[in-house]
Amino acid sequence: MRRQGAQIYLIEGRTEKQKRAPIEKVAQALVEVVGAPQEIVRVWIHHVRKKNWGSAGRTAKSLER
Template identity: 70%
Template sequence: MPFAQIYLIEGRTEEQRAAVIEKVTAALVEAVGAPKENVRVWITEVPKENWGIAGVSAKALGR
């Protein structure tokens, strides 16, 4: 059973998260031949102040 864990900076819409789930599922079905019903996708949204880029938080960078 393929399991994909995706980390995103918070702020994506429900539609965007649904698109990630759909496309990651399709990619795993194609790449490893797993049945779609067996694919699991887990999205974790991380607060901007908890995401660091080059030593600075994403929030401080205005992302």
């Protein structure tokens, strides 16, 4: 069976606990929804610098997020 995966983009500065929770929940969702065995599920978290993240036409850095 092919590996199943998901990618999550988060603004930099998250704790290990804050990263662990979505990894666990997204992996479990893939197991439940697509029937993938837990051992083939991969979840990647991409850290995005605040100056490279935009919302409403402004960077997260300028919005102090």
